[in-house]
Amino acid sequence: MKIIAIGRNYAEHVKELNNPVPTTPVIFMKPDTALLKDNKPFYHPEFSQDIHHEIEIVLKVSKEGKHINEKFASNYFEEIALGVDFTARDIQSKHKEKGLPWELAKAFDNSAPISTFLPKDKFADLYNVNFNLDINGETRQKGNTKDLLFSFERIIAFVSQYITLKKGDLIFTGTPEGVGKVAVGDRLEGFLEGEKLLDFYVK
Numbered sequence: 224m225k226i227i228a229i230g231r232n233y234a235e236h237v238k239e240l241n242n243p244v245p246t247t248p249v250i251f252m253k254p255d256t257a258l259l260k261d262n263k264p265f266y267h268p269e270f271s272q273d274i275h276h277e278i279e280i281v282l283k284v285s286k287e288g289k290h291i292n293e294k295f296a297s298n299y300f301e302e303i304a305l306g307v308d309f310t311a312r313d314i315q316s317k318h319k320e321k322g323l324p325w326e327l328a329k330a331f332d333n334s335a336p337i338s339t340f341l342p343k344d345k346f347a348d349l350y351n352v353n354f355n356l357d358i359n360g361e362t363r364q365k366g367n368t369k370d371l372l373f374s375f376e377r378i379i380a381f382v383s384q385y386i387t388l389k390k391g392d393l394i395f396t397g398t399p400e401g402v403g404k405v406a407v408g409d410r411l412e413g414f415l416e417g418e419k420l421l422d423f424y425v426k
């Protein structure tokens with residue numbers, strides 16, 4: 224399986240990092256070795272002094288497809304979850320300055336904690352889903368899918384023009400504003416419509 228992630232998909236987050244608002248989705252990938260499941264602790268890597276949390280809604284691809292029409296794209300995912308797109312912001316900033324790819328900042332081991340999945344039918348409106356990340360009991364990031372710049376269907380249609388989507392692939396759909404540094408000892412709790420799905424420590 225592969226993990227596709229969308230950058231700059233919430234306007235307020237685009238602003239906080241002084242990036243231009245994209246006209247097409249910004250995508251990057253993480254390998255399967257980035258996955259961190261079952262609320263296992265995240266061990267802070269030594270190569271970065273500025274690992275940022277990015278809470279995101281994650282889609283699980285339910286069947287293979289390429290050149291998917293946006294009109295039918297909703298048929299390609301049945302479940303959603305919460306994930307964290309851990310980012311070594313110090314490394315990313317250096318690479319952005321030089322125009323280099325982001326993999327070292329985004330694709331490292333355990334950089335993609337993921338919760339259990341919930342059926343999308345559980346949500347009355349997929350474009351009015353609240354989610355938040357609390358650190359040590361304080362809400363740091365709060366988002367609602369109504370603020371997505373590119374919808375889930377648009378992302379699936381766009382990505383599948385270039386890359387075949389396969390059953391089980393994951394799509395991280397972007398983070399709202401409020402990203403920031405994590406420290407050893409932090410407890411991260413992620414909520415989807417008030418239901419706690421993520422609860423793990425940074426060690």
Ligand code: MG
Nearest residue numbers: 277308397398
């Ligand atoms: Mg992200």
